[in-house]
Amino acid sequence: DAGITQSPRYKITETGRQVTLMCHQTWSHSYMFWYRQDLGHGLRLIYYSAAADITDKGEVPDGYVVSRSKTENFPLTLESATRSQTSVYFCASHERAQGGTQYFGPGTRLLVL
Amino acid sequence: AQRVTQPEKLLSVFKGAPVELKCNYSYSGSPELFWYVQYSRQRLQLLLRHISRESIKGFTADLNKGETSFHLKKPFAQEEDSAMYYCALSTLRTDKLIFGTGTRLQVFP
Numbered sequence: 001d002a003g004i005t006q007s008p009r010y011k012i013t014e015t016g017r018q019v020t021l022m023c024h025q026t027w028s029h030s031y032m033f034w035y036r037q038d039l040g041h042g043l044r045l046i047y048y049s050a051a052a053d054i055t056d057k058g059e060v061p062d063g064y065v066v067s068r069s070k071t072e073n074f075p076l077t078l079e080s081a082t083r084s085q086t087s088v089y090f091c092a093s094h095e096r097a098q099g100g101t102q103y104f105g106p107g108t109r110l111l112v113l
Numbered sequence: 114a115q116r117v118t119q120p121e122k123l124l125s126v127f128k129g130a131p132v133e134l135k136c137n138y139s140y141s142g143s144p145e146l147f148w149y150v151q152y153s154r155q156r157l158q159l160l161l162r163h164i165s166r167e168s169i170k171g172f173t174a175d176l177n178k179g180e181t182s183f184h185l186k187k188p189f190a191q192e193e194d195s196a197m198y199y200c201a202l203s204t205l206r207t208d209k210l211i212f213g214t215g216t217r218l219q220v221f222p
Contacts, residue, residue: 031208033209033210035212040122040214041214042119042199042212042213042214042215043157043199043210043212044212045209045210045211048208048209050208058209090156090157092157094208096208100145100162100203100208101147101159101162102159102210104156104157104158105156106155106156107156
């Protein structure tokens with residue numbers, strides 16, 4: 001479980017501010033993902049990355065930006081936070097050669113006022 | 114389009130009762146199906162996947178391609194089974210997971 005970490009664990013911000021959520025994994029997994037978890041919607045994919053410098057949109061990418069300059073890090077940036085982005089954000093990683101299971105971080109609870 | 118449906122938002126049972134959490138999927142090819150569990154304020158963790166055909170913590174799930182279902186079952190629920198359960202689908206063409214909306218299982222003593 002310690003292989004994938006997220007920071008901060010809790011964040012309160014105001015509408016319009018830029019916020020960056022960090023995700024770090026120590027397994028050198030190729031794939032990394034960002035999800036948001038909302039009541040009634042389950043988990044929805046925001047962005048994912050198949051390798052360093054390769055990213056792609058998921059189901060709900062609007063208002064978010066990602067980068068993957070190093071295999072182990074996959075930060076998620078809210079360029080101008082909105083109240084609708086109040087959510088719990090989960091990062092996950094996966095290596096297809098190991099069977100396809102995704103491993104999740106502990107989550108970041110974000111409140112946008 | 115691929116979709117996962119979990120029709121029950123909440124399932125409440127008493128300890129020792131059988132449990133079945135329903136999951137139906139929509140996908141024309143051969144899916145890979147998973148059940149993930151999230152205990153209170155913890156990270157999601159894999160419970161089981163259909164390829165493994167194993168039983169974890171007494172839970173089993175069988176893929177029924179004819180009914181496009183992957184229901185999770187346990188014959189005797191325990192209080193520690195109380196959690197949020199998510200069914201998820203992945204396809205051979207992508208490494209993404211598509212999640213259902215989740216079912217909260219409450220097991221009362």
